Amino acid sequence: MTPLHGRRAVVFDLDGTLIDSAPSLHRAVSLMMIDRGLPAPDLETVTGFVGNGVPKLVERALRWAGQPMDDGAVHAFRTIYDADPMTGTVVFDGAHDLLAALRSKGLRLGLCTNKPMAPTMTLLNALKLGPFEAVIGGDSLPVRKPDPAPLLATLDQMTCPPDAALYVGDSVTDHRTASAANVAYVHVECGYANGSIEGDAPLARFATLAEFSQIVTEL
Numbered sequence: 001m002t003p004l005h006g007r008r009a010v011v012f013d014l015d016g017t018l019i020d021s022a023p024s025l026h027r028a029v030s031l032m033m034i035d036r037g038l039p040a041p042d043l044e045t046v047t048g049f050v051g052n053g054v055p056k057l058v059e060r061a062l063r064w065a066g067q068p069m070d071d072g073a074v075h076a077f078r079t080i081y082d083a084d085p086m087t088g089t090v091v092f093d094g095a096h097d098l099l100a101a102l103r104s105k106g107l108r109l110g111l112c113t114n115k116p117m118a119p120t121m122t123l124l125n126a127l128k129l130g131p132f133e134a135v136i137g138g139d140s141l142p143v144r145k146p147d148p149a150p151l152l153a154t155l156d157q158m159t160c161p162p163d164a165a166l167y168v169g170d171s172v173t174d175h176r177t178a179s180a181a182n183v184a185y186v187h188v189e190c191g192y193a194n195g196s197i198e199g200d201a202p203l204a205r206f207a208t209l210a211e212f213s214q215i216v217t218e219l
């Protein structure tokens with residue numbers, strides 16, 4: 001029995017799951033820090049800060065430099081990143097094939113990310129990752145993942161009950177979100193993880209999106 005058994009919808013996380021956006025996030029963090037006369041963390045350090053939305057990313061970068069949280073820095077980051085979220089971002093190998101395979105099996109697709117909506121839509125369009133029936137971003141609701149509300153809102157827009165859905169993510173945040181929403185979780189290991197997964201085991205784990213695709217095409 002595959003993780004897709006009995007599912008009508010598959011909702012994806014974005015950063016670290018469908019796209020490798022860490023270099024572009026690192027670039028924007030570095031420019032923001034340098035503009036403020038601060039040192040810039042390296043790519044690996046910034047990658048470990050991704051997954052809880054922009055304010056947390058900026059807060060973690062500032063803390064790394066011994067600085068307190070500062071809303072001006074969040075605004076500065078958004079201005080830099082939103083102007084060009086594409087440079088340095090690539091679609092993970094196998095992502096387009098996986099989405100096409102799921103669609104061809106009649107599964108409905110949604111996207112639930114902590115990235116704000118403006119750069120999310122720019123990336124989805126430029127990288128031809130859509131269409132998704134519902135897209136919820138980090139600024140769509142007053143709360144972000146790991147609160148279950150964004151994932152539940154995505155499913156609500158798709159009129160799909162939680163027990164007929166699957167959430168695919170790369171991080172402990174995604175796993176917690178799915179658990180809190182009572183949605184089955186599939187973990188992909190190509191992403192940023194940021195911590196070890198505790199509690200209920202994921203329904204499945206895939207080293208790559210291509211590995212996930214393979215089980216879909218074999219259905």
Ligand SMILES: O=C(O)COP(=O)(O)O
Pocket residue numbers: 013014015016050051052053054057112113114115116138171
């Ligand atoms: O933290 C972010 O901004 C985005 O991360 P996500 O797409 O993995 O939710």
Ligand SMILES: [Mg+2]
Pocket residue numbers: 013014015016017051169170171191
């Ligand atoms: Mg992610």
